[in-house]
Amino acid sequence: MNLNPICSCAPLEGVTGYVFRQLHHRMFPGVERYYAPFLSPRSRKALTSRERNDVHPDHNRGLTLIPQVLTDDPALFLTAAEAMAELGYEEVNLNLGCPSGTVVAKGRGSGFLARQPELERFLETVCARSPLPVSVKTRVGLDYEEEWEELLPLFNRFPLRALIVHPRLRRDYYKAPVRLHLFRRAVEESRNPLIYNGDLFTVEDIHAFWAAFPGQNQLMLGRGLVTNPALVRQLNGGAPLQKEELRAFHDALLEDYARHLSGQKPLLFKMKEMWGYWLPLFPEAGKSAKLLRKCQTLSDYRAAVSGIFAGPLELPRGAGGWQATGRLP
Ligand SMILES: Cc1cc2nc3c(=O)[nH]c(=O)nc-3n(C[C@H](O)[C@H](O)[C@H](O)COP(=O)(O)O)c2cc1C
Numbered sequence: 001m002n003l004n005p006i007c008s009c010a011p012l013e014g015v016t017g018y019v020f021r022q023l024h025h026r027m028f029p030g031v032e033r034y035y036a037p038f039l040s041p042r043s044r045k046a047l048t049s050r051e052r053n054d055v056h057p058d059h060n061r062g063l064t065l066i067p068q069v070l071t072d073d074p075a076l077f078l079t080a081a082e083a084m085a086e087l088g089y090e091e092v093n094l095n096l097g098c099p100s101g102t103v104v105a106k107g108r109g110s111g112f113l114a115r116q117p118e119l120e121r122f123l124e125t126v127c128a129r130s131p132l133p134v135s136v137k138t139r140v141g142l143d144y145e146e147e148w149e150e151l152l153p154l155f156n157r158f159p160l161r162a163l164i165v166h167p168r169l170r171r172d173y174y175k176a177p178v179r180l181h182l183f184r185r186a187v188e189e190s191r192n193p194l195i196y197n198g199d200l201f202t203v204e205d206i207h208a209f210w211a212a213f214p215g216q217n218q219l220m221l222g223r224g225l226v227t228n229p230a231l232v233r234q235l236n237g238g239a240p241l242q243k244e245e246l247r248a249f250h251d252a253l254l255e256d257y258a259r260h261l262s263g264q265k266p267l268l269f270k271m272k273e274m275w276g277y278w279l280p281l282f283p284e285a286g287k288s289a290k291l292l293r294k295c296q297t298l299s300d301y302r303a304a305v306s307g308i309f310a311g312p313l314e315l316p317r318g319a320g321g322w323q324a325t326g327r328l329p
Pocket of ligand 1: 010011012013014015036037038068095097098137166174197198199200220221222223224
């Protein structure tokens with residue numbers, strides 16, 4: 001077993017924004033770094049107010065936040081990096097993983113991976129001029145595994161703060177099995193510090209991962225951590241998630257989102273998104289889950305949630321056999 005895991009929270013747009021991060025950090029301490037969902041600078045003008053809010057230092061007190069930028073324009077990346085340096089951040093992350101059709105069509109996110117000459121020039125510029133160290137979060141290619149053979153040496157030409165590898169191609173989205181043999185290649189060849197990301201949902205998953213990659217103590221956890229906010233504590237030998245804790249976390253999220261969002265509709269939308277991760281923990285939710293899906297008012301929502309919490313919570317067990325989809329089943 002690895003004795004010194006260093007766990008980061010993955011950026012999940014719409015899920016791990018500052019409300020989630022603040023509460024998670026307070027109620028389930030132990031995550032070393034939180035990567036913020038991407039900022040997408042469109043012009044040299046400032047960020048949108050939603051983006052500015054998310055990375056505002058007042059909204060991220062006490063935790064280590066690493067802002068992420070999604071762009072293929074070095075000037076825009078540098079402008080965002082300068083803004084982040086002014087806010088006091090110490091690293092800026094480049095998104096080379098986003099699989100969304102509109103992003104890929106513009107050659108950004110994982111779409112940038114297929115434009116290697118431009119990507120190389122981009123990294124040359126931003127690594128030379130960024131006021132902050134640059135890290136990269138990447139997939140292993142757009143369409144073909146062979147792309148990784150070119151991408152790894154390309155990344156090796158730059159002194160990255162970290163290379164975060166989600167070993168899927170763009171066409172795998174988040175579902176197809178992770179391509180661990182390509183991560184192995186990174187372990188063998190990367191000159192940059194590596195962080196592994198992908199499909200670590202349970203402590204058993206992480207132990208199985210360590211059996212294959214014993215020295216890889218830097219992990220980034222996404223859906224697994226949202227589903228089980230106590231995953232890092234449990235990994236460090238602490239108690240597994242208790243139902244009462246998840247209830248308290250839920251109630252605090254609901255209260256904070258109610259203060260930050262205007263109107264019931266966006267609030268219900270946000271909370272239903274969280275239940276996409278949590279519902280699989282409640283095998284007996286049945287009727288209440290149906291109510292939750294259908295509810296249109298806060299009082300119906302509260303009734304459905306009470307019904308769900310009246311049943312037992314069962315954490316997923318074992319390695320590999322279970323996946324949080326992030327969608328209401
Ligand atoms: C709803 C959702 C939103 C995401 N948003 C981002 C994002 O803003 N930036 C990013 O680099 N990755 C994003 N990702 C990818 C995750 O950071 C992570 O790489 C992916 O979920 C795989 O890790 P996991 O298996 O631990 O969840 C998103 C994934 C999901 C499901």
